[in-house]
Amino acid sequence: VTFDGALSEAVAGQSVTLCLTDEIDCSRGDVIAAADNPPEVSDQFESTIVWMAEEPLIPGRAYYLKLGTQTVSATVQSPKFTINVNNMEHMAAKTLELNAIGVAEILTDKPIVFEPYANNHVLGGYILIDKITNATVAAGMLHFSLRRAQNVHWQATDIGREAHAALKNQKPKILWFTGLSGSGKSTIANEVEKTLNLLNRHTFLLDGDNIRHGLNKDLGFTETDRIENIRRVGEVAKLMADAGLIVLTAFISPFRAERDMVRAMMPEGEFIEIFVDTPLEVAEARDVKGLYKKARAGQLKNFTGIDSPYEPPENPDICVNTVEMSPAEAAEHIVRQLMPLK
The missing domain is CATH 3.40.50.300 (P-loop containing nucleotide triphosphate hydrolases)
Structure with missing residues (x-):
């Protein structure tokens, strides 16, 4: 649906309202996908991170992670390694300094819809935002979800x-x-x-x-x-x-x-x-x-x-x-x- 009436189809860049057959909770950040080829959903990932702030990464501190229209709270673990861009050598590191590129695990406070960056740049690329200053401190690419995230489910209990x-x-x-x-x-x-x-x-x-x-x-x-x-x-x-x-x-x-x-x-x-x-x-x-x-x-x-x-x-x-x-x-x-x- 548009201001000028209903359309039979719409393309990227147009402003439209989608009317769903069933009344369901669907809001900003949700993703509509083909049922036979859905993207993944997870809250733990391995990722490449490009650090862009003068203040170094603080492992364990919560940052905002923005992927597409999804915004969640995320923490970055200590890097597995950083990458020397001159020879692609992997080097041990405890944090990420300005302009450093590293690989680390990321945990989010709730599951997000994603695809590996190699397959989909829109659903695989993200930025990290400092919660205090609201400054963008890093950009990253998701590689894959961690298997342990798919094996753990919240167990509902009757006494709340x-x-x-x-x-x-x-x-x-x-x-x-x-x-x-x-x-x-x-x-x-x-x-x-x-x-x-x-x-x-x-x-x-x-x-x-x-x-x-x-x-x-x-x-x-x-x-x-x-x-x-x-x-x-x-x-x-x-x-x-x-x-x-x-x-x-x-x-x-x-x-x-x-x-x-x-x-x-x-x-x-x-x-x-x-x-x-x-x-x-x-x-x-x-x-x-x-x-x-x-x-x-x-x-x-x-x-x-x-x-x-x-x-x-x-x-x-x-x-x-x-x-x-x-x-x-x-x-x-x-x-x-x-x-x-x-």
Whole structure:
């Protein structure tokens, strides 16, 4: 259908409305294909990537992947290798620098329709976009889907998150405490949990140091490891929220992109970002664990606030200033902001 009436056929470049025989959900990004020769659908791929940004690739960080009219969130794993364009030699690499060409695995947050770039440039070529700056950072070509993506399917269950929450008579939430080391995140989160416990709320506190004794004991403190640390914690917190719990997490979580990634996992209103606002000089003066002293002496690398950046929340849901508030006062303020909890 067009403004001037119905057409018997249309070609690429024309603006038309397609009317389907059956009423189905078909919107931007969907693909109509011949039933006997459909394109593939997957959420994990091997790809060649051409990096075009001055900031290097950060493996594990979420970028927007735009393929045709499909836009999804995607993470790039550490490259398998980079390609020397002069002799086509394969070289080991942990990231991709400006103008580098490499081969890496890409994971998307939901399946997309694609074809190998060798067969179809439109459904096989894509760009990566930085979520913070909205700048195009890379272009790529999909080779093939990874077999493991085709063998894993979501198993539906009869008892869902609504039933779990109703049984506990509460609305599940993730209370995400973020701030510098020594800001008081763990202390305040513990006070908040104690108050919620007295209010008969079902809670669980995930603390950064405790998690690194088990689930994340294999991770260090490089930028890549910190991103993976938060990704894992976000997935665990989401599962606990699905069980109907109010989950409190106390992590430095220095990068906005990863905090936003966890927020995107949750339904609207169920992720509460709590900024424990403490100036660096105050946190360093406390230095309960002696970490700042070691970092200043060069004994601790990649320490937030010293030789690794901290990106404070721009619009936190709740903010507490630990210079002006005691831990008990901060906890009371947070609980008041959360009411009603049901």
